[in-house]
Amino acid sequence: MAIVDRVGSALEHGPGRVVLSSLDALFDWARSHSQWVMPMGTACCAMEMIASFPFTKFDSDRHGVIPQADPRHADVMVVAGTITRKMQPAVIRLYEQMPDPKWVIAMGNCTVSGGIFYYDTYSVVRGVDEFLPVDVYIAGCPPRPEAVQDALMQLREKIRQESIGPNTRHVRKLTLPGPGESRASVEPSEPGEVG
Amino acid sequence: MSLQIEEQRQTEGPDGRPRQELVVNVGPSHPSTHGVGRVVVHLDGEVITKADMIIGYLHRGIEKMCENRTYLQVVPLTDRLDYVGSMYSNWAYCRAVERLAAIRVPERAEYIRVIVAEMQRIASHMMSIGSAAADTAAATLFIYSFDERERIIELFEELCGARLTYNYVRPGGVAFDLPEGWTDSVLEFTKAHRKALDLMDRMYFGNVIARGRLKGVAVLGRDDAVAWGASGPVARGSGVDWDLRKHDSYSVYPRFDFNVPIGENGDAYDRARTRLLECYESCSIIEQAIEQMPTGPHKVEGQPRLIMPRAGDAYDHIESARGSLGVYIVADGSPRPYRVKFRSPAFCNLALVPKLAVGHTLSDLVVVLGSLDPVFGEVDR
Numbered sequence: 001m002a003i004v005d006r007v008g009s010a011l012e013h014g015p016g017r018v019v020l021s022s023l024d025a026l027f028d029w030a031r032s033h034s035q036w037v038m039p040m041g042t043a044c045c046a047m048e049m050i051a052s053f054p055f056t057k058f059d060s061d062r063h064g065v066i067p068q069a070d071p072r073h074a075d076v077m078v079v080a081g082t083i084t085r086k087m088q089p090a091v092i093r094l095y096e097q098m099p100d101p102k103w104v105i106a107m108g109n110c111t112v113s114g115g116i117f118y119y120d121t122y123s124v125v126r127g128v129d130e131f132l133p134v135d136v137y138i139a140g141c142p143p144r145p146e147a148v149q150d151a152l153m154q155l156r157e158k159i160r161q162e163s164i165g166p167n168t169r170h171v172r173k174l175t176l177p178g179p180g181e182s183r184a185s186v187e188p189s190e191p192g193e194v195g
Numbered sequence: 196m197s198l199q200i201e202e203q204r205q206t207e208g209p210d211g212r213p214r215q216e217l218v219v220n221v222g223p224s225h226p227s228t229h230g231v232g233r234v235v236v237h238l239d240g241e242v243i244t245k246a247d248m249i250i251g252y253l254h255r256g257i258e259k260m261c262e263n264r265t266y267l268q269v270v271p272l273t274d275r276l277d278y279v280g281s282m283y284s285n286w287a288y289c290r291a292v293e294r295l296a297a298i299r300v301p302e303r304a305e306y307i308r309v310i311v312a313e314m315q316r317i318a319s320h321m322m323s324i325g326s327a328a329a330d331t332a333a334a335t336l337f338i339y340s341f342d343e344r345e346r347i348i349e350l351f352e353e354l355c356g357a358r359l360t361y362n363y364v365r366p367g368g369v370a371f372d373l374p375e376g377w378t379d380s381v382l383e384f385t386k387a388h389r390k391a392l393d394l395m396d397r398m399y400f401g402n403v404i405a406r407g408r409l410k411g412v413a414v415l416g417r418d419d420a421v422a423w424g425a426s427g428p429v430a431r432g433s434g435v436d437w438d439l440r441k442h443d444s445y446s447v448y449p450r451f452d453f454n455v456p457i458g459e460n461g462d463a464y465d466r467a468r469t470r471l472l473e474c475y476e477s478c479s480i481i482e483q484a485i486e487q488m489p490t491g492p493h494k495v496e497g498q499p500r501l502i503m504p505r506a507g508d509a510y511d512h513i514e515s516a517r518g519s520l521g522v523y524i525v526a527d528g529s530p531r532p533y534r535v536k537f538r539s540p541a542f543c544n545l546a547l548v549p550k551l552a553v554g555h556t557l558s559d560l561v562v563v564l565g566s567l568d569p570v571f572g573e574v575d576r
Contacts, residue, residue, distance in 0.1 A: 117260070120263045123255060
């Protein structure tokens with residue numbers, strides 16, 4: 001399965017052995033087992049997000065998932081809770097501060113579609129996928145900690161299938177929506193733009 | 196975005212010497228603002244000379260949304276106000292509706308409400324003490340207190356199926372009767388919880404580092420607490436003997452024997468310890484309530500789902516984990532409220548940040564915020 005399984009069997013035959021693999025497999029294996037999570041908790045879902053991180057019985061440390069409040073050290077942003085129009089620029093700025101490669105988990109109905117605040121409020125963004133490239137959605141108001149664990153496992157599977165080439169989906173240009181324009185222009189960048 | 200320098204400028208100090216003023220932005224995404232609060236602090240060296248609290252990052256327009264829903268449909272919205280203590284928002288809203296529509300709640304329902312409210316108080320205080328301690332790098336207490344909170348959440352899940360947003364207290368009673376054997380689990384919990392509280396008291400409040408970090412920080416005088424409209428543990432930590440359960444007693448609280456813990460110095464230590472001592476009293480109230488609880492219906496029989504009170508207004512308040520939580524409803528005779536206003540204690544307590552932070556170092560700002568225990572769902576609404 002992973003490259004690390006072949007490393008073990010190669011070492012059994014003594015030193016100096018060579019393992020042939022693609023760089024993608026090596027990188028994906030490393031990345032998928034070290035997801036440092038930036039908890040972007042704004043509302044109710046943040047409580048369940050704290051509950052699913054290494055403080056209680058839902059221990060996420062065993063999966064290599066470590067909460068890291070600094071965006072510059074994080075790989076995955078878990079957006080947990082309602083994002084309002086006032087909060088939106090801050091979320092975008094924090095996302096831009098994260099180094100590539102980066103992934104986003106939308107936790108809770110508010111971040112999926114606006115949830116209970118979809119119909120008749122004036123200040124809530126209807127889903128973070130209006131301005132962020134979301135990888136995994138978790139439904140629930142709020143989702144259970146087990147659902148968060150499941151989302152992290154799903155994200156791990158997704159990372160394992162990615163290529164480390166420059167034209168991957170997680171390098172995107174982000175702009176704030178202008179007045180009267182709901183969806184931001186999310187365009188994949190040109191190949192070779194990121195070295 | 197979490198912590199960054201906004202600007203630097205030269206000013207003159209009170210002694211006439213030049214000094215460099217630094218404006219630093221904290222938040223809105225900072226782990227120790229307990230949500231999405233933002234504070235812009237002006238620093239002289241490391242000492243705060245001015246602090247501006249900026250709120251509104253979680254303004255979801257809940258009060259406006261209430262006007263588009265029927266009285267029963269508003270209850271789930273109140274869950275999302277104070278998401279650390281949803282039962283309180285449920286209960287305060289339902290009390291106001293019951294007063295408006297003249298609904299008499301069965302006695303058993305009142306007892307169930309008291310039990311869940313006191314359990315919620317323990318859960319909320321555990322969250323408050325633990326996260327405030329974690330902000331000052333005492334992460335051990337956070338793990339212990341979060342474990343206690345998790346047990347209450349499990350009991351609530353058994354009761355109403357939800358871990359956080361309960362929608363349990365409804366106008367005219369509660370949604371479901373207690374499951375079989377639930378009260379025994381609660382009694383087991385309170386017994387174990389007292390031991391955990393003893394442990395936490397020794398571990399954190401007896402710790403010389405924690406005492407050094409919290410004592411004498413963010414001192415709020417007795418008169419100031421009254422003048423600024425503080426309530427709950429923030430006021431009681433300053434020596435104000437004010438608890439709505441005792442002094443404007445509601446529901447079946449007059450039947451219970453309990454004390455109101457009061458601090459002396461009004462600093463961050465006293466506020467946090469007041470919360471811890473309140474948990475002992477909550478355990479005692481839960482045990483008394485389970486002992487006295489009568490049998491009978493858990494909600495008003497035959498009450499229509501569409502509540503249509505006559506035109507008028509009603510205000511009612513309860514003592515939430517953060518202070519006096521009031522709800523004001525104006526009705527115009529239609530099935531929907533004309534206006535719903537929440538008087539949230541966290542909002543009033545948070546107004547103290549500019550006053551309390553001045554004179555302390557930037558590192559003590561997290562102690563100031565943690566001791567006020569804001570929940571931004573309730574602050575911004």
